[in-house]
Amino acid sequence: MRNPPLSRNKIRGAVHVARPHDSAAKQVAGDAFYIDDIPEPKDLLHLYLAQSEKAHARLLKLDVSAVRAAPGVVAVLTAADVPGVNDASPIEGDDPVFAEDIIEYAGQVLFAVAAETLDQARAAAKHAIVEYEELPAIVTIEQALAANSFVLPTREIRRGDAAAAIKAAKHRLKQKFEIGGQDHFYLEGHVALALPGEDGDIFVHSSTQHPTEVQHNVAKFLDLPDHSVIVEIRRMGGGFGGKETQGAWFAAIAALTAKVTGRPAKIRLDRDDDMIITGKRHDFIATVEMGFDDDGMVSGAEFVLASRCGRSADLSASINDRAMFHADNCYYFDNVTIISHRCKTHTVSNTAFRGFGGPQGMLAPERMMDAIASYLGKDPLEVRKANLYGKDKRNVTPYKMTVExxxxxxxxxxxxxxxxxxxxxxxxxxxxxxxxxxxxxxxxxxxxxxxSFTASHLNQAGALLHVYTDGSVMINHGGTEMGQGLYIKVAQVVAEIFQIDIERVKITATRTDKVPNTSPTAASSGADLNGKAAEAAALAIKERLVAFAAKNYGVDKSEVVFLPNRVKIREQTVAFKDLVQLAYMNRVSLSSTGYYRTPKIHYDAATLSGRPFxxxxxxxxxxxxxxxxxxxxxxxxxxxxxxxxxxxxxxxxxxxxxxxxxxxxxxxxxxxxxxxxxxxxxxxxxxxxxxxxxxxxxxxxxxxxxxxxxxxxxxxxxxxxxxxxxxxxxxxxxxxxxxxxxxxxxxxxxxxxxxxxxxxxxxxxxxxxxxxxxxxxxxxxxxx
Incomplete structure (x- = not known):
């Protein structure tokens, strides 16, 4: 491994500097708090989820009377107990938290048992009487295609006449292959801890990449306004996309328990239950045909990408769009057709996963580059080079974005x-x-x-920054820490703006009452969005300090220069903390919000064209x-x-x-x-x-x-x-x-x-x- 570059200045931890993860030492020592490490509050109830044994069935009977009578059980919750909307979907309203009339995958939650201990809850669930009318289940992509079973309409991108170009080409190849799914296998499974508050308010600790979406879904589920639900997450033990949407299910159930019983409630899935209940990376079947010349230059390409979305839409629209947008990878295809089928099956609803459809789309052309090379007896790298994006007309993607x-x-x-x-x-x-x-x-x-998020409205972020009178700084933003190092990067940004040592900067847990209406930490955009929002907040306060220093010392603003841990004001040097204290004494605001929205992007979802990135x-x-x-x-x-x-x-x-x-x-x-x-x-x-x-x-x-x-x-x-x-x-x-x-x-x-x-x-x-x-x-x- 190559050594990272050394710092270009004397600030300990500024940007472009290699620095350890802010939680690394605590994680190694076992001192890093995750939700299940939070000291359990008095009267805590433990939750167990009973799951369907059928993939597709009509729910004829659900009798939980014996469950309620079991030792230690305080409450049993079903769809009938939901005061609001029995849904925790991100978009389409098609993800019931508790099954109602129809079961759509094996593992779908039927009811929740709240008991004094987890063992009691698990044992009690076995007493339920469940009767099904089993229905035919569509399990595979092939079965879904044959049955015209889709969660969303088929989409197409076309440029030129791919079929004609393939037919006219000297050589043609066609490949059909399967691309498997993947479980997120985060070290920390899904977990939520809900605490009842005054006036019916609920405080939720949720292992989620999207606290705002959890807030919205919990509020909708409980028939509360958003301001009555606060969601907090300090760190996750991995997410990889698996906690972008589906953590809302478990937060909602814990919150409902707290509301119904007036007691704190925690749900922590074990590994088996987590893998059965929650979604995966979408698996695909890809059919690709290309026409090419003796040099391997592709003249026409047709892609048909069919994915297993599962029982509901979840984020499948954007995931499959991104697969389409990455079917070119680094290659220019003059004549190209990309067709995307979004298949509905009676399996768990697949969801976001690192790459968000891009890896599946990208594997298709990469496999074809190798197949073409084998056919022509060439080095695959030679074929890849022949098809790379170039300049002039060969630098526009199939979705009409110029590769600049x-x-x-x-x-x-x-x-x-x-x-x-x-x-x-x-x-x-x-x-x-x-x-x-x-x-x-x-x-x-x-x-x-x-x-960038292909859903353009998500490309925004906010931050809240405080400078205290001792010169220490606290920053809160909408991004979540799942091990990827977002917190330390944002802290480095703030340290850079103020030219202070990073030890003087603290980032607090992500909370919906600090920064509202946040976007998920996903699409690789965490540092891009939240770093810029934090920068904006820091620059606002820095500008106030500069203006105050210039006025207080009778100098021009250009003569106020921030140096490592100090500020030079013409010929005089003042410690950063001393300038902050002086500014406070003169009633200068030392708190600011920051906001950022990604520029330049525009995207027409109807035509699948524009600049989504x-x-x-x-x-x-x-x-x-x-x-x-x-x-x-x-x-x-x-x-x-x-x-x-x-x-x-x-x-x-x-x-x-x-x-x-x-x-x-x-x-x-x-x-x-x-x-x-x-x-x-x-x-x-x-x-x-x-x-x-x-x-x-x-x-x-x-x-x-x-x-x-x-x-x-x-x-x-x-x-x-x-x-x-x-x-x-x-x-x-x-x-x-x-x-x-x-x-x-x-x-x-x-x-x-x-x-x-x-x-x-x-x-x-x-x-x-x-x-x-x-x-x-x-x-x-x-x-x-």
Missing amino acids: DNIAPEIIAELEKSSDYAARRNAIRAFNKKSSYLKKGISLTPVKFGI YYFAYGAAVSEVIVDTLTGENKVVAVDILHDTGKSLNPAIDLGQIEGGYIQGMGWLTTEELYYDDKGILKTHAPSTYKIPACSDRPEKFKMKIFERGENVEETIFRSKAVGEPPLMLAISAFNAIADAISSIADYRLYPDLDAPATPERILKAAQRIAEAVNNDKPAEAAQ
Whole structure:
């Protein structure tokens, strides 16, 4: 790992400086408070959720009288007990918190038991009498397509005539493949603690990325105005999108319990229940056809992307839109059609996940680049370079946004050289000729990821900043901390503005009564939005201090200069805290709000066109793997990454995000398999059946480097770029490297039929198909 750059000034913790996560020491020592660490209040009730055993059924009878009579039970809550609207959806009003007449997935909540202990609540739930009329369940994407079952209308983007261009091309290839879903597997599961207050008010501690949405949904659920509900979150033990919307369900149930009983109530899901009840990354079936010439230049491309949305819409509209917007990745397609089917199935409603549809969309063209290269007998990198975005007419996306900041060719060229890609590729091919069963593979893939919420109204943020008379500073903003380092980055921004040591800056827990109407911490925009809002608040107070100093000392404003922990006023120097104290004594306001809205973006949802993104983040990765073709076992052995963070606010935090993103993406594409049986029952709902990457899966050789010449062309916070989501897609190179290794069985003449995740079983089957094709002397065209 390359060392981050040193500070350019003497302030301890200003921007562009590598600094530890603000919670790191507390987390290591076990001193960091999460919701379940909050000392339990007197008379706390514990909640257990009873779930449907059927994926699709009519609820004929729900008798909970025996549950209410069980030892320790204080309340049993069903849909009939909801005073407001029995819904906690983000948009469409289609997510009932408690099942009513129709069950739409196995795991859907039927009722909640509130008892003195969790064990009592769990035991009591078993006494319920539940009768179903089972209905046919649509479980798979194929079943949904056959039944025309969709949660949202099919959308299309068209430019030129893709079908005609493909038909006229010298070469054509068509691929159909599955892209699996992924469980968030955050270390801290969903948890909520609700406390009753005066006048019917409710205070909720919720592990959520979107406190405002939890506030709105709890208020709607309880038939209260928003001002009667306060939501707070200091930190989450991981979120990854899984706590953007669905945490509202659990907060609502805890809040209802507190309202009905007048006692505090807590719900904490165990791992199995969490995985069964909550949504995942959308799995896709992608069908892609491309026409191309002898150089691999694509003249026409058709994408059909069908996703499993589950029982309700959740955020599927924006997720699938983003998949469409990333079906180009770094490549210009003159004639292109992108069709998106949003399938309704009787499975849990899938939701936001790091990358938000972008990874699924991006995998489709990357797989095709490899397939085309195999067909033509070329290095896949050569085909990728031939299709990169360029200048003039070759810099407009299918959704009509001009790519103004394209540094993908520069990043690819630098990584190709620094990783010694060509020599390694040649060495791997030589190894594979001599090795009968162990095969190596290598791939270099790029990333172009759009930064902003595609729902344009979410691109806004607020902050509240106080400077105290001792010179210490407190900042509150709408962003949430889930381990990604947002709090420390915003603290660095404030320290930079005031030129004070970061130890003088404290960021408090995110609360809906401090900063209202906040956007979710998602879309990689946390630092972009909240950093700018905090900057605005800090600059407002700084301007007051400058004006006061100029007037008080009889100098021009230009003669007031902030230096590390002091202020120079012409020839005189005053400690920052002394100037603050003096300003207070002269009745200067030392508190301010800050607000920011992302400029330039505009997007027509009806036509799927405009400028949905403020800018793009870029990166590239080289992954090298080894595969045992007799067992399907595999390992990523070496990774080289070059990633663009603009002018990084905190290189240490950003490098951690790059590494973590790659590993999580590697898990999605290699080991993390979600399996539903034909009844719609999730069978992989615990670590025993669902495999996230372990420490031993981390590549032994892992080289990361931040692109040193990076600087955002847009006026983002100190010219930085978002880094939360884009690195995940660097792991597409690992999947492609596995395919490259399998392809070597046929001396690279055949491209393997391999779905994601590339589990040992799938690798073994793909290798067997390639071997059979070789033995049957199958023509290369027929195996593509």
